Amino acid sequence: MNVVVVGGGFAGVKAAIELSKRHVGKITLISDEPYFLHHATLYATATGRDMAESVIPLTTIFEHYPNVTVVNDKIEHIDPQRHILNGKNKQYHYDKAVLALGSVTTYFGINGMADHCFGIKSIEEIKNFHTHIQKALVEEKLDKEYFIVGAGPTGVELAGALCEYLCHLIKVHNLKHTKCRVTLVEAAPRILPRMSNTADEKVMIRLKKMGIKVMVNHKVQALDDKHIVIDGRKIPTTTAIWTSGVANNPFFAAQGDTFHLAKNGRVEVNHYLEAIKDVYVIGDNNTVKNSGQAWPAMHQGTFVAKHLARLATKRPPKSYFPRKFISGLPVGEDWGYVERFGIYADGKVGAWARRQVELAGYKQLLPAKQARDVWNAHNIPEIDV
Ligand SMILES: Cc1cc2nc3c(=O)[nH]c(=O)nc-3n(C[C@H](O)[C@H](O)[C@H](O)COP(=O)(O)OP(=O)(O)OC[C@H]3O[C@@H](n4cnc5c(N)ncnc54)[C@H](O)[C@@H]3O)c2cc1C
Incomplete structure (x- = not known):
């Protein structure tokens, strides 16, 4: 055959x-593409973590399966x-x-979104986002408000990681007078629509504790290189990251x-x-x-x-x-939420469980030792841009 x-x-x-x-x-x-993209960790790669946990060359995976011919x-x-x-x-x-x-x-035809938003779905998008942050740091022009559009798992985990990343950069670069906030915008009445109500409640509490502003039932209507328009209100920002659609x-x-x-x-x-x-x-x-x-x-x-x-x-x-x-997500480094069949774990236990799910996922694709190495790449200290 x-x-x-x-x-x-x-x-x-x-x-x-x-x-x-x-x-x-x-x-x-x-x-x-010549590589496999591990989407679930792209939020981490986008916020300074090592690329190795998200990008695995197909030749690395298939070196163990010589009867598969990989073609680009x-x-x-x-x-x-x-x-x-x-x-x-x-x-x-x-x-x-x-x-x-x-x-x-897909950008649902939102005015200016395709041209001006950032994304975290591909390596190119992540590189663009990094360059943008780097430029803002060098010029000391970090935005006052960073917008993430879409409060599904990707948007929420990115909000947690970006919040910690920005705090880290501000500290490392000694930008004492810089204050920035991460805002999560969602058109639906709640966050994490494919997960349980408990997930919504627990994660909302966590986001608020981290100082992340959550706007549910709010529609983004337009974006240009200086503003985002939400429900008719024009708010200054140069950074909106699209995780919806x-x-x-x-x-x-x-x-x-x-x-x-x-x-x-x-x-x-x-x-x-x-x-x-x-x-x-x-x-x-x-x-x-x-x-x-x-x-x-x-x-x-x-x-x-x-x-x-x-x-x-x-x-x-x-x-x-x-x-x-099992479904779940991290919100910041030491906090996570996982659930299956109505049973959930949150906080540090949730973070640990979510990491174990990730390791199990890598083991589906790589031999145990290699899977662990890729998984451990998450712990390589953050690169300072
Ligand atoms: C940012 C992000 C975060 C996510 N986080 C999670 C998570 O935490 N948990 C979870 O369960 N799911 C998550 N998902 C969803 C999950 O990644 C997808 O459901 C999963 O990747 C689907 O697998 P797939 O093989 O169908 O598609 P993909 O993994 O997207 O693979 C499609 C492949 O096809 C290739 N390709 C496309 N078109 C062509 C073509 N014409 N010819 C040749 N090759 C082509 C692409 O390069 C790619 O290699 C996330 C998705 C994103 C984008």
């Missing part, structure tokens, strides 16, 4: 690893009749294709005739995560319950590998059942 996996993120990498372990035949992993290319089109994936550089034939392209940012990868909408898309743009799949004959769509790209998070993406990657191994050995297929995984 010739399996081509597209996408070097959580779902694609996990699928390729599990296919490799099962020796299903020829396995090719195609990704448009961008897939632009699929021809399901001919079983061909058209890349920017060349064409790839497949018997089975696994598409795991992840999601992209994700949309499905445009690859699928561009081939709306091939794929069946739900209202939210994600791809409909059957019980085996198959979207069309011999093409599986996994991770953030499909409509399966709990998709949109890292652990479900890896779970689906494993499922598809097992499924294809069953087909290769002519065993009857089994259906996919979504699983709910």
Whole structure:
């Protein structure tokens, strides 16, 4: 069997690893970036922590799986009749294709947002953000108010980390008279909408204790290089970081005739995560319950590998059942919140538990010793910009 996996993120990498372990035949992993991005720690990398915990070269992961060929290319089109994936550089034939392209940012058409906001979804965005902070430090022009738009887990954990980072910079650079505040803006009536009410309550208390201003039920209407407009009020700032709004990868909408898309743009799949004959769509790209998070993406990657191994050995297929995984977030270095099945831990215990979940995640992708090294990169002292 010739399996081509597209996408070097959580779902694609996990699928390729599990296919490799099962020796299903020829396995090719195609990704448009040469590295795997560990999104859950990008908030830390964006606020001075070591890059190593967030960026892992695909060659490092697959040096342990020599039967996987890693190719750096961008897939632009699929021809399901001919079983061909058209890349920017060349064409790839497949018997089975696994598409795991992840999601992209959307700005909901907010005036000026795409041009003026910062992001933390890619290395380039993080570098831009660092350069911006560095320039402001050198010129002693830190903003009075730093805005984070979107109070999902990414926005909240970034708020905690940014608050501590700014305090650290002010102290290290002896900017005694500089006062800045982090403000979290959310259009919905509460923070962490996909988590429990307890999460909302506990994390709100923590944010307030850290001095972070939280504005729920407030809509950002516009952004330029000097101001943000929230509910008609123009507030001076040069820094707004967008952590809201994700949309499905445009690859699928561009081939709306091939794929069946739900209202939210994600791809409909059957019980085996198959979207069309011999093409599986996994991770953030499909409509399966709990998709949109890292652990479900890896779970689906494993499922598809097992499924294809069953087909290769002519065993009857089994259906996919979504699983709910532990969810949580850090808010500052020594505080975290985790929950599963109505049980939660917060504070130092929550921070410890969240770190353990991260370590378990790295172990899904790397041998134990290497996983621990990457995980420990979080403790490398902060780089002073
Ligand atoms: C900032 C941030 C923080 C997050 N924090 C958490 C968290 O704490 N916990 C959690 O569970 N989830 C978190 N998530 C969500 C989680 O990262 C995603 O659900 C997960 O990455 C989905 O995995 P995936 O494989 O579907 O997509 P991705 O991991 O995004 O991988 C997609 C891959 O496809 C490649 N690609 C895209 N298009 C093409 C193409 N045309 N051709 C070839 N390759 C292509 C990309 O380069 C990438 O390697 C976070 C997301 C972000 C952005």
